Amino acid sequence: MKILTFHKGQGTALGIRTDRGIIDVEQAAAAFGLPAPATLKEVLAGGDAARRELERLVEAVGTVQGDWLLEEERIVFAPCVPDPGKIICVGLNYRKHAEETNAAIPNYPVLFNKFSNTIAAHGDDIEIPRTTSQLDYEAELIIVIGQKTKYVSKDEALDHVFGYCCVNDLSARDLQMRTPQWMLGKIGDGFSPIGPYVVTADEVGNPNQLAIRSIVNGEVRQQSNTSDMIFPCDEIVSYISQHLTLEPGDLILTGTPEGVVLGYPPEKQVYLKPGDIVTIEIEKLGALTNRFVAEAQ
Incomplete structure (x- = not known):
């Protein structure tokens, strides 16, 4: 199941992506x-029972036409996880990426964090900080x-x-490398656009067998597979859980x-500049696209 959040009126609403369009769950x-x-918070809190309610709703909608079915091109996406608790990131976790940056292969997952201010949605403009x-x-x-x-x-x-979703883990390299701690280069406003959907784990299957790529202005820049991870997803979750309690809605990049x-x-x-358009694509998860703009004065 592909679950999303979209803007509606003065707030946001829960949606489910189907082959026929987006189901407005509440409507x-x-x-x-x-x-x-x-x-989404209620979905996570409700566990299997909440999932079954959504599945029954999709079955009931079936092929029935109604104003609860929306065209995806006409909605404005909100972050698919609107209010994550913890945002934990793993650095240097692909072998070829470690090699291209001349970094040693780590013995343990390299962890750092981002904050909720970094969360943005599919389709949002991302400001490039003046710093x-x-x-x-x-x-x-x-x-x-x-x-x-x-x-x-x-x-x-x-x-x-x-479940799983796409993210563009934006990094201001000059700020990131200013000190041995990477955080400054990772915490800019909008530095974690996510989405467009959260795809439930049952639909994804093995998360370490997914094609992944980035496209900048139509040019493929990254093209790999999650099988190249040094520490696969199951090991990452287990390792982090030995050191803190993970809660529903926490994100691990x-x-x-x-x-x-x-x-x-x-x-x-050639680093990102105003006008650039970046798309992150992951097999089974869809495509996350954002345009970059100069920071407002």
């Missing part, structure tokens, strides 16, 4: 007299945690995952493959 539930969660001249793209897979998770084994880790600007020779490095 369809009212029309068919069925219970259904109204937000950087080296904004880089990073195509990444996000793990969306589905239940409270602590000390989980690797074998059981993926049972705690609700799992690293980026080779092909980022930082990996090019200095004379070939």
Whole structure:
């Protein structure tokens, strides 16, 4: 199931993407007299019962036409996970990316964090901060945690995952490399556009067998597969859970493959500039596209 959040009136609404269009969950539930969660937070809190309600709603809608069915091209997306709790990132997690940046292969997952101010949606314009001249793209897979998770084994880790989505883990390289701590280069406003959908784990299958790529102004820059991860998704979830409690809606960004600007020779490095359009595509998860603009004065 592909679940999304979109802008509606003065707020946001929950949607489900189908082959026929986007189901407005609240409106369809009212029309068919069925219970259904109204937000992604309610979906996560409701667990399997909430999932079944959404599945029953999709079955009820079937081929029936109604104003609860929206054209995807006409909606304005909100972040597919609107209010994540923790945003935990794994650095240097693809072998070829570590090699292109001349970094040693890590013995343990390299962890850092981002904050909720970095969250943006598919289709949003992303401002390039005036404090950087080296904004880089990073195509990444996000793990969306589905239940409270602590000390989980690797074998059981993926049972705690609700789903997956695309993210562009934007990085201001000049700020990132200013000190040994990367955080400054990672926490700009809008530096984590996510979406367009959260795709549930059952629909994705093995998260470490997905094609992943980034496209800048129509040119493919990154093209890889999540199988190149040094630490696969189950190991990442298990490892993090040994050190803190993961909660429903927490996001784990799992690293980026080779092909980022930082990996090019200095004379070939061309960082993002106003007017650039970047698309992140991951197999089964859709395509996340954003345009970059100068920061408002």
